[in-house]
Amino acid sequence: xxxxxxxxxxxAFYGDFQALxxxxxxxxxxxxxxxxxxxxxxxxxxxxxxxxxxxxxxxxIRLDGAPIGGRAPHxxxxxxxxxxxxxxxxxxxxxxxxxxxxxxxxxxxRRMVWTLERIYTLFPILREKRHQPxxxxxxxxxQMVSIGRALLNQPRLMLCDEISLGLAPRVxxxxxxxxxxxxxxxxxxxxxxxxxxxAREASSRLYCxxxxxxxxxxxxxxxxxxxxxxxxxxxxxxxx
Amino acid sequence: MLWLDGLMQGVLLGGLxxxxxxxxxxxxxxxRIVNLTHGDLVVLLALIAISLSAQLGVGPWTVLVLLxxxxxxxxxxxxxxxxxxxxxxxxxxxxxxxxxxxxALQNAMLQIWSADTRSLPGGGIEQISWQVGPLFVGVLPVxxxxxxxxxTAGLAWLMARTRFGRALRASAADVEAAAMVGTxxxxxxxxxxxxAVAILGFAAVFQxxxxxxxxxxxxxxxxxxxEAVIIGGMGSVWGAFWGAMVLGISQSIGYRIDPGFGTLAxxxxxxxVLALRPQGIFGRK
Numbered sequence: 001x002x003x004x005x006x007x008x009x010x011x012a013f014y015g016d017f018q019a020l021x022x023x024x025x026x027x028x029x030x031x032x033x034x035x036x037x038x039x040x041x042x043x044x045x046x047x048x049x050x051x052x053x054x055x056x057x058x059x060x061i062r063l064d065g066a067p068i069g070g071r072a073p074h075x076x077x078x079x080x081x082x083x084x085x086x087x088x089x090x091x092x093x094x095x096x097x098x099x100x101x102x103x104x105x106x107x108x109x110r111r112m113v114w115t116l117e118r119i120y121t122l123f124p125i126l127r128e129k130r131h132q133p134x135x136x137x138x139x140x141x142x143q144m145v146s147i148g149r150a151l152l153n154q155p156r157l158m159l160c161d162e163i164s165l166g167l168a169p170r171v172x173x174x175x176x177x178x179x180x181x182x183x184x185x186x187x188x189x190x191x192x193x194x195x196x197x198x199a200r201e202a203s204s205r206l207y208c209x210x211x212x213x214x215x216x217x218x219x220x221x222x223x224x225x226x227x228x229x230x231x232x233x234x235x236x237x238x239x240x
Numbered sequence: 241m242l243w244l245d246g247l248m249q250g251v252l253l254g255g256l257x258x259x260x261x262x263x264x265x266x267x268x269x270x271x272r273i274v275n276l277t278h279g280d281l282v283v284l285l286a287l288i289a290i291s292l293s294a295q296l297g298v299g300p301w302t303v304l305v306l307l308x309x310x311x312x313x314x315x316x317x318x319x320x321x322x323x324x325x326x327x328x329x330x331x332x333x334x335x336x337x338x339x340x341x342x343x344a345l346q347n348a349m350l351q352i353w354s355a356d357t358r359s360l361p362g363g364g365i366e367q368i369s370w371q372v373g374p375l376f377v378g379v380l381p382v383x384x385x386x387x388x389x390x391x392t393a394g395l396a397w398l399m400a401r402t403r404f405g406r407a408l409r410a411s412a413a414d415v416e417a418a419a420m421v422g423t424x425x426x427x428x429x430x431x432x433x434x435x436a437v438a439i440l441g442f443a444a445v446f447q448x449x450x451x452x453x454x455x456x457x458x459x460x461x462x463x464x465x466x467e468a469v470i471i472g473g474m475g476s477v478w479g480a481f482w483g484a485m486v487l488g489i490s491q492s493i494g495y496r497i498d499p500g501f502g503t504l505a506x507x508x509x510x511x512x513v514l515a516l517r518p519q520g521i522f523g524r525k
Binding site: 051073074077078082083085089090091092093094098099101102103106107111113149150153210 | 387403406407409410413414416418419420421422423424
């Protein structure tokens with residue numbers, strides 16, 4: 001099976017600080033993969049590197065087998081990768097619909113699977129609030145805008161950076177309920193999560209990261225909680 | 241009657257200032273780029289307009305048609321070659337880069353055009369006026385005001401309703417997030433600066449027609465543009481227009497009080513607005 005995206009010994013730096021130490025990763029078309037790990041494990045840096053926001057060597061990241069490492073973010077988006085960034089990163093002082101339209105504006109004639117109408121069907125509350133400035137929405141509603149905006153980029157691969165962060169459990173369930181529908185549209189997803197239960201339930205495979213390295217990988221249903229705990233915190237002494 | 245005349249002349253002067261201020265509203269108000277060459281670009285474009293008029297023997301409207309595309313091209317090059325390297329959260333790099341460029345531009349203009357004051361011949365249009373009751377209204381200032389209204393409405397529409405406007409507001413709100421949604425902020429910013437300097441092409445022709453220009457005049461236009469944008473409120477296109485009106489009227493009334501007091505009156509009103517409503521007339525919080 002060919003990967004839609006793969007990384008090969010991916011390293012990344014912030015100035016003199018090395019954040020990633022040789023990450024090998026792959027994801028197949030339509031697959032949902034979870035990426036878990038504690039704060040500072042390098043999960044967000046990994047996603048930023050894929051999006052072209054952190055300088056990396058071309059061969060370290062391949063999309064459909066072709067090297068794309070270090071390409072400008074707008075070109076990565078144009079080739080079918082979108083991100084729901086950490087902290088949502090909506091455009092302040094713009095309405096819900098304007099936020100969504102910025103993504104549509106950049107399609108330049110690419111095939112459209114996700115339309116405004118389909119986003120409003122997925123999240124009916126957004127249709128109601130479409131003319132309100134985004135800062136008046138609740139955290140959960142803002143997260144829906146951020147997901148909708150990423151979907152309107154018509155991604156074949158969508159990166160989700162801690163979409164449950166800071167939300168009430170009921171809202172998290174509501175948002176995670178749409179993941180199967182997105183997957184059913186044929187979109188591959190990388191779910192970065194701190195909530196291990198959530199990550200295991202939503203994904204078919206998972207990677208666990210610790211201090212810039214992958215410490216565990218396998219099928220989500222087969223990996224034991226004990227193995228995850230060891231990989232998550234590092235060293236068996238930390239498990240107890 | 242003196243005061244009514246002062247008010248009317250102020251509105252007409254505000255029309256010219258609005259044209260300085262619109263480009264500043266885009267660059268400083270929206271993109272948060274401090275461009276100290278703003279006034280020098282008006283002067284440079286006015287001097288180019290005067291030379292074009294003399295060399296080609298054409299009237300001011302033909303000059304305008306030639307000058308605006310040239311101004312847009314200059315704006316594009318300025319953003320791609322200099323400003324895109326210095327934009328970011330910190331306004332200091334753009335301030336330092338454009339300060340240097342401002343000095344260089346002034347010296348280059350002195351070298352090419354000397355320190356003489358010049359003006360653009362308008363073929364008599366600058367002398368025509370209408371009599372409205374007891375007041376005389378110049379035709380040219382009315383054209384300038386009309387052009388300012390059309391440019392303001394056009395720019396406001398562009399910002400609110402078009403793909404380019406959305407991309408620019410998104411890039412200004414969060415440049416990295418805009419890139420993550422597929423926008424190329426460098427291209428969007430280059431277009432915005434091209435647009436800002438193109439509007440200065442209008443301002444340059446009208447400035448050359450209404451009064452005189454000399455290479456060192458840029459500083460005054462720069463200050464007036466900053467003041468209009470801040471009085472109106474950062475980021476608001478119509479705010480820049482009304483800010484320019486407030487400034488024009490203040491100066492005009494000031495001139496009526498004492499011929500030496502006009503410019504200072506404008507600065508004083510600006511400082512009063514800054515003290516009482518620092519977010520500007522149209523600004524929020």
